[in-house]
Amino acid sequence: MISEPPLPADLRALFVDAADAGRSLSVPLPPGRPVVPEEEGGERPAFWLGDGPAPAGLWPRLRAEHARSGLWPLLLDSLDDEDEEYRPWGNGEVLPGDMSSPGEHDPDALLAHWWTWNTSEAAEDTLTPAERAAVTAPFGRTWPGLAPAPPVGADPDRIVDGLAEHLLAGHPSLRLGLVAAERGADAVTVAGWTGPMNHVGDTAEVSAVLRSWEERFGARVVGVGFATLVLSVAAPPRTRESALAIAAEHFAFCPDNVWQGQAPHTLAAYAERLVDDHSWTFWWD
Structure with a gap:
């Protein structure tokens, strides 16, 4: 041997x-x-x-x-x-x-906390309340929770x-x-x-x-x-609805992806770009 x-x-x-x-x-x-x-x-x-x-x-x-x-x-x-x-x-x-240690943290609690901060006036004080709500529509300031896992995708x-x-x-x-x-x-x-x-x-x-x-x-x-x-993604969202739930997680995780990414700067527009996309890229200012 x-x-x-x-x-x-x-x-x-x-x-x-x-x-x-x-x-x-x-x-x-x-x-x-x-x-x-x-x-x-x-x-x-x-x-x-x-x-x-x-x-x-x-x-x-x-x-x-x-x-x-x-x-x-x-x-x-x-x-x-x-x-x-x-x-x-x-x-x-x-x-x-x-x-x-990563094991000390709950991802849902982290994302909920970051979502609350990123949708607050303190995080983006150049926007009016109506403009901030439009960015994260249809969720507004309410954290929607973790997106469900999609059906099994390709081999990771x-x-x-x-x-x-x-x-x-x-x-x-x-x-x-x-x-x-x-x-x-x-x-x-x-x-x-x-x-x-x-x-x-x-x-x-x-x-x-x-x-x-x-x-x-x-x-x-x-x-x-x-x-x-940069992440690879074996099971990306296949529909706009599922992409919107994942886009909420991305906004909580890295708001600059939406605020400073490709226009229009809304969760809905960002979600469209996630459908069937096998790579996710994040950038923090």
Whole structure:
């Protein structure tokens, strides 16, 4: 029986239980390095970062080995194309020590809380009450609750692998990241990503919602930028009605998708764009 190659030392260092010899990885990696958070003064790295653009075809192979390696792959983007430090990844501008655990948070309660805030005058004081109500019609300020899970969709692995290759084809400068996370939803918390900081200070709360989307919609985390997040979706909404319920969750989760996204800036218009869409993108200002 041929044994799989154990993780090299720089990847074992990503795990709290670094002495565990049971993890393995048979996929050769390009040159890269573990990244230590710059502000926490620790020695344990938060993630592994490739030194250059991620090779085509590598992401799906690493995703397929996640069960053995314990490493979730990410396609990482920088603040801008001219950023020599490749912020926030290259310079360790992350805060894993500031995050709680995703399992400590209830996604419905989080989304309800964010919805209440995002529909308040304090969140968007340039709008009149009537204009704010129009943005989130037909729900107004009343949180509609979690959207029901749709019928089983496509294979989540096939959809996420395809999206990863599509992202690389359109943006070949993306770098590969590897995070010691049990599931993709948790990878952004383990890495200490602070992209939604202006709306959510604890990224574990983001991961709690992502866990729920993994379970209900077959969503998978694939791309993460300075303040952007890209998910694949195996079971997207098929009707306008179901899309509207999911759009409410998106507005609570990331209101800038509606407020600063494609016009018209209403939940109904945003929902139209979710129908049969196998990728969800979020951007926090």
